[in-house]
Amino acid sequence: MATRAPGDLAVIPPHPPVRPSPGVHRRLLVHRLDVKASPYAYVAPFFLLFCAFGLFPLAYTAWVSLHDWTLLSDVHKFVGLDNFVALLSDDYFWNATFNTLSIGVLSTVPQLLLAIWLAHLLNRPLKAQTLFRVTLLLPNVTSVVAVVVIFSQLFGRDYGMINWMLSWFGVSPIDWNAGTATSHIAISVMIMWRWTGYNALIFLAAMQAVPRELYEAATIDGASGMTQLRKITIPMIRPTIIFVVITSTIGAMQVLAEPLLFGIYSITGGPDRQYQTLSLFIYEYFTKLDFGYASAVSWMMFIFIVVIAGINYLLTRRSRGGLS
Amino acid sequence: MSKLRPGMVTPLLAVVLAVGVTACGSGGSTGTGASSGATQPAEKIKLTVALFSDFHFAPLYEEFKKTHPNVEIVERRAQFNDHHKNLTTQLATGAGAADVEAVEAGYIATFTPLPDKFYNLNDYGLGKRQADYLDWKWKQGLSADGSKLLGLGTDVGGLAMCYRTDLFKKAGLPTDRAEVSQLWPTWEAYLEAGKKFIAAGVKGAKWFDGPGENFRAIVDQAPVGFYDDQNTLVAGTNPDVKKAFDLSAQMIQADESAKLAAFSPPWNTGLTKGSFATIICPSWKTGSIKDAAPTTSGKWDVAAVPGGGGGNQGGTHLMAPKQGKHPKEAAELIDLLTNKDTQLKLFTDAGALPSIPALYDDPTITGFTNPFFSDAPTGKIFTDAAKALKPQHVGPKAGDVLTTFGNALQRIEQGKQTPDESWAQALKDLERIK
Numbered sequence: 081m082a083t084r085a086p087g088d089l090a091v092i093p094p095h096p097p098v099r100p101s102p103g104v105h106r107r108l109l110v111h112r113l114d115v116k117a118s119p120y121a122y123v124a125p126f127f128l129l130f131c132a133f134g135l136f137p138l139a140y141t142a143w144v145s146l147h148d149w150t151l152l153s154d155v156h157k158f159v160g161l162d163n164f165v166a167l168l169s170d171d172y173f174w175n176a177t178f179n180t181l182s183i184g185v186l187s188t189v190p191q192l193l194l195a196i197w198l199a200h201l202l203n204r205p206l207k208a209q210t211l212f213r214v215t216l217l218l219p220n221v222t223s224v225v226a227v228v229v230i231f232s233q234l235f236g237r238d239y240g241m242i243n244w245m246l247s248w249f250g251v252s253p254i255d256w257n258a259g260t261a262t263s264h265i266a267i268s269v270m271i272m273w274r275w276t277g278y279n280a281l282i283f284l285a286a287m288q289a290v291p292r293e294l295y296e297a298a299t300i301d302g303a304s305g306m307t308q309l310r311k312i313t314i315p316m317i318r319p320t321i322i323f324v325v326i327t328s329t330i331g332a333m334q335v336l337a338e339p340l341l342f343g344i345y346s347i348t349g350g351p352d353r354q355y356q357t358l359s360l361f362i363y364e365y366f367t368k369l370d371f372g373y374a375s376a377v378s379w380m381m382f383i384f385i386v387v388i389a390g391i392n393y394l395l396t397r398r399s400r401g402g403l404s
Numbered sequence: 405m406s407k408l409r410p411g412m413v414t415p416l417l418a419v420v421l422a423v424g425v426t427a428c429g430s431g432g433s434t435g436t437g438a439s440s441g442a443t444q445p446a447e448k449i450k451l452t453v454a455l456f457s458d459f460h461f462a463p464l465y466e467e468f469k470k471t472h473p474n475v476e477i478v479e480r481r482a483q484f485n486d487h488h489k490n491l492t493t494q495l496a497t498g499a500g501a502a503d504v505e506a507v508e509a510g511y512i513a514t515f516t517p518l519p520d521k522f523y524n525l526n527d528y529g530l531g532k533r534q535a536d537y538l539d540w541k542w543k544q545g546l547s548a549d550g551s552k553l554l555g556l557g558t559d560v561g562g563l564a565m566c567y568r569t570d571l572f573k574k575a576g577l578p579t580d581r582a583e584v585s586q587l588w589p590t591w592e593a594y595l596e597a598g599k600k601f602i603a604a605g606v607k608g609a610k611w612f613d614g615p616g617e618n619f620r621a622i623v624d625q626a627p628v629g630f631y632d633d634q635n636t637l638v639a640g641t642n643p644d645v646k647k648a649f650d651l652s653a654q655m656i657q658a659d660e661s662a663k664l665a666a667f668s669p670p671w672n673t674g675l676t677k678g679s680f681a682t683i684i685c686p687s688w689k690t691g692s693i694k695d696a697a698p699t700t701s702g703k704w705d706v707a708a709v710p711g712g713g714g715g716n717q718g719g720t721h722l723m724a725p726k727q728g729k730h731p732k733e734a735a736e737l738i739d740l741l742t743n744k745d746t747q748l749k750l751f752t753d754a755g756a757l758p759s760i761p762a763l764y765d766d767p768t769i770t771g772f773t774n775p776f777f778s779d780a781p782t783g784k785i786f787t788d789a790a791k792a793l794k795p796q797h798v799g800p801k802a803g804d805v806l807t808t809f810g811n812a813l814q815r816i817e818q819g820k821q822t823p824d825e826s827w828a829q830a831l832k833d834l835e836r837i838k
Contacts (some may be wrong), residue, residue: 351818369496
């Protein structure tokens with residue numbers, strides 16, 4: 081992608097060479113090299129870093145996953161796909177997969193709807209616009225540790241604020257940490273708190289590029305705000321929605337800090353593994369120094385992410401509204 | 405100062421995390437000044453000390469600097485489980501370990517089988533300290549063949565039971581510590597006393613904090629715990645472990661548990677608010693309670709532990725990983741941090757019970773009363789406990805085994821499983837511990 085633009089420029093030399101001399105030749109060569117090769121040099125740092133910190137670990141993890149690899153032992157026995165076979169019949173792995181998907185759906189879907197709605201609200205002339213936009217981003221710049229510690233207190237069983245407020249309506253105290261559904265909800269709320277504003281800002285940026293005449297015309301035709309959102313805004317910012325859906329999906333699949341800290345360092349994600357996500361499952365096996373198995377889980381997670389992101393991409397593409 | 409806290413955490417989560425992160429990257433700093441070879445008096449040396457809680461070492465560092473003006477000491481702390489996992493990783497990857505590392509009793513057997521990773525402290529003249537020590541505590545710090553001295557003990561964890569006199573009074577139970585000790589000669593009697601307390605219906609208060617710590621105490625009192633002497637995992641077949649599990653399950657079913665995981669933030673709140681009337685107290689925990697709930701001063705007292713004494717819970721060793729560049733200074737620091745005067749001082753400051761038996765008859769200790777605990781004679785209580793202490797062999801993955809049972813008891817507590825289902829799952833989980 082990065083090479084496309086310079087390629088077009090390269091074919092037009094400034095002057096046709098009338099009387100080529102050695103010096104001119106050399107200069108021509110340098111010039112050609114400059115336009116042909118230097119773009120690659122410019123993008124090279126990224127690709128070198130990507131190879132060192134992205135591609136190599138990916139490949140090496142695949143290699144480790146084919147071994148019985150314990151960190152403290154010097155012998156790494158090749159076991160082929162045994163780790164993957166064991167994994168597929170491991171209840172705790174599927175439990176972690178379910179938890180990840182459940183928390184992913186519970187956090188991503190409301191989060192994106194809320195983000196679009198917030199962006200829509202902010203995409204109109206308002207006083208103190210910048211203030212509102214900065215406020216949206218504040219939860220995102222807060223440290224995840226601080227967020228989870230505070231939310232864990234809010235969701236406390238005995239002295240938590242949420243249970244206290246629920247008690248006004250006669251609801252008896254909920255042990256948020258204990259239940260599967262309740263713990264997933266609590267964790268999803270933390271994720272939403274951090275990322276809704278961030279996504280709303282991305283949506284807002286896309287919305288500002290939508291031509292205003294469309295809204296003016298729609299207003300003249302008597303379309304309500306909600307209709308305008310549905311019929312104009314969403315179809316016009318579809319590429320951005322696809323982008324946000326995919327990044328959010330990837331993020332949701334990799335959730336680690338929230339469940340780990342919510343469980344007060346329980347690497348099993350609660351006594352019954354009720355909120356152990358895939359990342360936490362990997363972490364559990366890495367801390368047990370069973371690197372072979374942990375690497376196999378990492379690769380399964382990678383495959384899941386690719387598949388789920390792909391499905392989401394197709395779904396969001398198909399839901400083409402179009403301006404008709 | 406020494407505590408096994410499976411899956412639990414100190415209240416200062418954020419601070420601990422920050423320390424943990426720095427801990428990962430500070431390995432290189434120990435190498436400064438190593439270039440000159442032989443130690444010059446002027447050579448600047450930096451020693452790092454890695455701990456898992458506040459050991460009250462700070463004044464001792466100052467003392468060390470008086471005799472070693474060229475040494476700078478940096479202390480770092482991480483959460484209990486993280487601290488030990490970090491050390492494992494650092495030893496395996498060959499970088500990042502501190503010059504002096506604290507290792508708790510639940511993990512010591514993980515590290516003593518790796519004598520090549522630690523300096524042999526015999527080489528630095530610390531073998532002479534053997535005469536000071538409790539024999540079993542000394543042996544815990546040796547390599548398997550006994551030839552190398554890898555760690556020197558700080559404290560041991562003799563057991564007692566701390567209780568809230570105000571809550572006992574409300575429930576119509578005796579408050580005098582001798583009478584309270586009479587209440588529970590056995591753990592079965594403790595269970596029954598708990599039923600009386602619950603029946604009295606003291607508002608907002610349960611009998612104990614959480615079942616995991618009582619379970620651990622009952623196991624600690626048995627002659628054999630999770631491992632036999634050959635390091636074979638026998639937790640699933642040892643009748644004493646099953647008995648401890650059943651007793652703990654009965655306590656949960658009698659609604660005696662406040663369902664608070666020890667050392668978690670809600671546990672701290674519970675301590676302050678009086679959410680539970682009793683708590684198992686290894687010596688060092690008297691220090692933890694005082695640190696976590698300073699406003700409850702005078703409301704506590706200390707009685708004998710059910711089950712007739714015995715049992716050690718926790719206790720720490722200091723070790724010097726070979727990654728450190730200054731073994732001589734590290735060994736000298738370890739010597740200072742574990743010597744008689746230090747252990748005496750740390751008992752009065754932090755409730756750390758000495759591992760030097762000569763001190764058990766020292767009047768400073770035997771005459772020590774703890775004002776925080778209604779002037780209970782904790783010196784006498786804990787030295788008596790230490791004298792009655794029958795040490796138990798600790799296996800290599802004792803920490804993971806304890807986490808497994810802790811989770812199993814919590815599943816009963818949260819009403820997810822019956823005791824039988826939970827025990828069955830715990831047995832399956834034990835098979836995963838390799």
